[in-house]
Amino acid sequence: SLCSASRARRPGFMGSPKLARPSPSRPRKGKGGRSVGNGKATDKGVAALLLLGVTALCVSVWTSLYVPRLLVWRQGSGCVPGDLSPCLPENHHPDIDVVSVAVKPTCVTKIAIDSINQYIAPRRIHLITASEGACEVLKKMATNVRCHVQDGLVPGLTKAAVAKQLKTWYANADPGSGYLGRELSGWYLQQLLKLGAARHVPDLSHTFLVWDPDMIVLEPFSVFSKQRSGATGKDRVMRHVGGYVIAEYEYAYEKLTGEKLALAPDGSSYVTHQMVFERQIAEELLSVFSDAWEDRIREEAVGMAEKVSSLLENKDDNAAYGVDGRKHNVGVTNKVGVIGEKHNTRGVGIVGGEYVGGKQTTSREGRLRRDDETGFEKPQSTEGGVDTHHHMPTWASAVLASLNPQRLDLGFSEYASYASYVATHHPGTVEVKEHRAWTRHPLGPFLGSFGVRFLSRWSPVVGKCCPSAFSVRAMKLLGYQYGGFEVGHVASCGYDAPENKDTYGLPETTT
Numbered sequence: 001s002l003c004s005a006s007r008a009r010r011p012g013f014m015g016s017p018k019l020a021r022p023s024p025s026r027p028r029k030g031k032g033g034r035s036v037g038n039g040k041a042t043d044k045g046v047a048a049l050l051l052l053g054v055t056a057l058c059v060s061v062w063t064s065l066y067v068p069r070l071l072v073w074r075q076g077s078g079c080v081p082g083d084l085s086p087c088l089p090e091n092h093h094p095d096i097d098v099v100s101v102a103v104k105p106t107c108v109t110k111i112a113i114d115s116i117n118q119y120i121a122p123r124r125i126h127l128i129t130a131s132e133g134a135c136e137v138l139k140k141m142a143t144n145v146r147c148h149v150q151d152g153l154v155p156g157l158t159k160a161a162v163a164k165q166l167k168t169w170y171a172n173a174d175p176g177s178g179y180l181g182r183e184l185s186g187w188y189l190q191q192l193l194k195l196g197a198a199r200h201v202p203d204l205s206h207t208f209l210v211w212d213p214d215m216i217v218l219e220p221f222s223v224f225s226k227q228r229s230g231a232t233g234k235d236r237v238m239r240h241v242g243g244y245v246i247a248e249y250e251y252a253y254e255k256l257t258g259e260k261l262a263l264a265p266d267g268s269s270y271v272t273h274q275m276v277f278e279r280q281i282a283e284e285l286l287s288v289f290s291d292a293w294e295d296r297i298r299e300e301a302v303g304m305a306e307k308v309s310s311l312l313e314n315k316d317d318n319a320a321y322g323v324d325g326r327k328h329n330v331g332v333t334n335k336v337g338v339i340g341e342k343h344n345t346r347g348v349g350i351v352g353g354e355y356v357g358g359k360q361t362t363s364r365e366g367r368l369r370r371d372d373e374t375g376f377e378k379p380q381s382t383e384g385g386v387d388t389h390h391h392m393p394t395w396a397s398a399v400l401a402s403l404n405p406q407r408l409d410l411g412f413s414e415y416a417s418y419a420s421y422v423a424t425h426h427p428g429t430v431e432v433k434e435h436r437a438w439t440r441h442p443l444g445p446f447l448g449s450f451g452v453r454f455l456s457r458w459s460p461v462v463g464k465c466c467p468s469a470f471s472v473r474a475m476k477l478l479g480y481q482y483g484g485f486e487v488g489h490v491a492s493c494g495y496d497a498p499e500n501k502d503t504y505g506l507p508e509t510t511t
Helices: 001-008 039-076 107-119 132-139 159-169 183-198 249-255 281-312 315-321 330-334 364-373 396-401 414-425 448-460 471-477
Strands: 093-101 124-127 145-149 207-211 213-215 225-229 235-239 274-278 429-434 483-486
Touching: 001 235, 093 183, 107 124, 107 213, 107 471, 124 132, 132 145, 145 483, 159 183, 159 396, 183 207, 183 281, 183 396, 183 414, 225 429, 235 274, 249 281, 249 396, 249 414, 274 414, 274 483, 281 396
Parallel strands: 093 124, 093 207, 124 145, 235 429
Antiparallel strands: 207 274, 213 483, 225 235
């Protein structure tokens, strides 16, 4: 019938042969069985184009960032710190001094001094170091170097005195313990010396630059901003950012000032291994530390006096506590520390002794005048370098008494404290960098301390991790204003080896 014929003509109906349709998942075959393409091939082409576009964009960004740096590097690489002959200055700061604390003379210190004179060109470089012998070596590194022995710069502030106070106040303190190439007592001493330099370095400029001796300047360095302070009319100083945020620094600063530690606008810290100081502001900060110390002593004295009064009211209790009418040193018998915590040591003697509070002067100016005359604890002997003629300055005692007992290895930062005080009380005197313009490691933060080990292959001193002219050129290529070469943080460099006790990586002609 007509209907049957119609059904029979439909493909695939009732056993009729089906017509083959090309599957979208299979490539169609052309002549000779070759594939003529499909959707997957099209997708791969699009992906390849996208990858090519991203690559071109990355190359463009890289070119815009690094080609100018490469050109500047090529133009300025004729003479760099580390070359055989000294380089001519590329900057000029005749009105400022640089202050640096160097544990011992090293090959890194030499390159750092050369870079400071080439890219900053200050009036003088004041180096503070451990001994007269070390001073003689350092003074040979440049004609504008002035050297000071650390235990003789700030009266009463010595390495032995710092170690003694740490052991007195903190039961778990080990002042001689090593951490990243430094001793605990020496680490605190160098920070206190940087703060005390404002008062005690002779003929120091009013504005001075504190510089860590393992930081190498890589291009002309701006100390001052082009902006002027509205309050003083003077040029603002540059403040760098990008340091690590360490909670223990906040702990000490709040104890010393009652204020929160200020961070940089980008959320980083101001611990950038160099900082411009103003002597007047540094004096203010030390005075604030002294005020906090004396307030704490006064509170402790009142509390202890109340305890003694209550004991004297009960004769039986007096006998039990040894209060029998004779004069006693309450600070020793109670064993209460200056931070209000019980100690397992002899105590701190802040009450009942003859040095509590010093001379009665209430004004801040008076405290500044007498600060170095007022001590915390009278030295008992001359053993170990303890100064018997002066007492530790009040502000230094305050710092050492304000550390986090649980993290003495990272208890205080001179950079973070000074920058925070300026940011809170004198913000108009600084211009803050928008981003980090320095690196702690010679080849950037991603390689870390490996950069020191890698560049030591070109060390001019065999077996030592010393920066060479090639190392400085490689560091300059990254575009940072200054970079670190911290050999003390790399165990394989042997910085603390016995043979390197006095110097590190210096030729015999220098020493």
